[in-house]
Amino acid sequence: MPHLSRRGALRLAAGVTLGSALPLAGCGRDDGTAAAAGSAKPVDSSPATGRVSVWAAQGDADVLAKVIKPFEKANPDVDVTFTLIPNAEYYTKLQAAIAAGKGPDVAQFFPESQAQFLDAQTLKPVPDGLVDSGGFFKSLWDAGVVDDVAYTVPWYAYTYALVYRADLAKKAGVTAPATWDDMTPFLKALQRAGAGHGLGADIGWDVFNGQDVAMYAWQAGGSFLSSAGKWTLDTPETVAALKYNASFFTAGTADTGGPTFLDAQPYFVSGRTASMITGPWVIGQLDAAAKKTGWTASHVATAPLPAGSSGSVSFSAGGSWGVLADSGNADASWKFVRHLAQPATQVAQYKAYGSLPAVISAWDDSAIKGQPLLDAFFTQLKNTRTFPQVATWQQVATRMGKEMEAVAKGRQSAEKAAGNIQAYAESVGTGSK
Incomplete structure (x- = not known):
């Protein structure tokens, strides 16, 4: 099932991003919210090692190689490889790879259309304490939760x-x-x-x-x-x-x-x-x-x-990350996801591409707070709901x-x-x- 990509595709085709173009003054589940609870072994603070393969849709992920340089510097023994797939083909190819047992370690998802992936056969539960679930816009976090188990971590956000x-x-x-x-x-x-x-x-x-x-x-x-x-x-x-x-x-x-x-x-x-x-x-x-x-x-x-x-x-929409159930390097994969969820990383992503943070505290950064036309979107993101989380x-x-x-x-x-x-x-x- 393809991501709802028309908006993102236009944004990319226009050759303009918020970060560079705002020099202003300054599955039968209820569509309500759910409590989040991880059910996996906590991830420690030791350096990540080994290879981590990442699949993402073209667009917001195009700048990730630049954005994760601090992660690679802090973890010199990790090798992160990216495969960027055209947006309209992304879910189809990801589903095929998962079915064939050839999926990546980490995959990008979309909170508004990720329901079919949210189960323990497809994704690992988010480890306890990996991130502060309360630090994200609530509806974005809830979009990755099924039966009190979180399967995805929000990355960027948008609403109307x-x-x-x-x-x-x-x-x-x-x-x-x-x-x-x-x-x-x-x-x-x-x-x-x-x-x-x-x-x-x-x-x-x-x-x-x-x-x-x-x-x-x-x-x-x-x-x-x-x-x-x-x-x-x-x-x-x-x-x-x-x-x-x-x-x-x-x-x-x-x-x-x-x-x-x-x-x-x-x-x-x-x-x-x-x-x-x-x-x-x-x-x-x-x-x-x-x-x-x-x-x-x-x-x-x-x-x-x-x-x-x-x-x-x-409504809330955007991007999220999950670690596949058959990942060969779950420890390093979750450390990579944790890095992407940090406020500083999400601000860097905004500066590089214009992707608005899913972490609420990142909106206090002067690069975002100084854009008055974004205020209404910030206000609205605090009053959003997820689309029905069904396939x-x-x-x-x-x-x-x-x-x-x-x-x-x-x-x-x-x-x-x-x-x-x-x-x-x-x-x-x-x-x-």
Whole structure:
């Protein structure tokens, strides 16, 4: 199953990273959280030795050879080798290698889509005391936990927030919307200030739109899996989420004809749209889209997502690390993972590629804290949930995207769409063993 890679791929293709482009002023499981508990022998502080093979997806991992130099200096008898695999092929190749008994020692995973790997036959449990689980954004840590056993350690993080044209908001005399009810008036005000549409809504009608439905359903108080691990999608909260998304289009503040995902930044810079619900990588792309250094600092603001009846909730995503169950050098592998989880290493990763830290304390570093447009993402990351940790989530989310298109275009009711999503989810199950 491929990683949800479109956002990361665009970030790489743009040739711009947050670290270099923000010179500003400054498996049938419940989708709730779980307590984490390791169940492996603690890893000591002696130097790592031997060979450690690491597989990762191209993108954030491209700079790892540079980032881990301090680890190699402190552990001169360890040999770390990297295999970088195209993002779209990564999970397929990793699954094949694991099945053939030819997997690496350490593998990169993605918190939003790693559920099928989280078992003792595939991954070793995270050793007791290896890292401080409470030091990470909670939902990112919980994404790697099954039955109170942690299998992955978070590496980098992202979530969605509201990115909008501050200059148009100032002209219109409005501030960022705090609630769902504030959203349409805010978007209409941006249009009166000169924007073509208030919101540049993603119209891929795919798995990514399904992620949006999840956010909105959580904001409405919903949950997609029961405590017994059964799908609960045909609910008033899902209906509310579908209606909220459709309201952008029916109110005329978003257009079902565009922009597409790849057009979002040019539309935003040109004023054809005036806001986006998107990830932090977009901040580092806007100067390039505007072809003017400093354009972002003078034209853009960010804010947490408008709150529904249950608050301003977004999803957590990013990268994580796990050690394969059949690793031939688990001790050195875990020492490598521990190094990647240290705040200083995650700051170095940010400086090298723009990957935002999964360790909360790393956000206090001046390199990150001095970027005001990241504040909203930091605030939002503290109020996130994991997508349902089941093997079929991406299939179900893709169906959500298709159904929400029909609602947005007025072809069916939100109630009918929720029923269709529920029926489809029940037909594919959760992939639980």
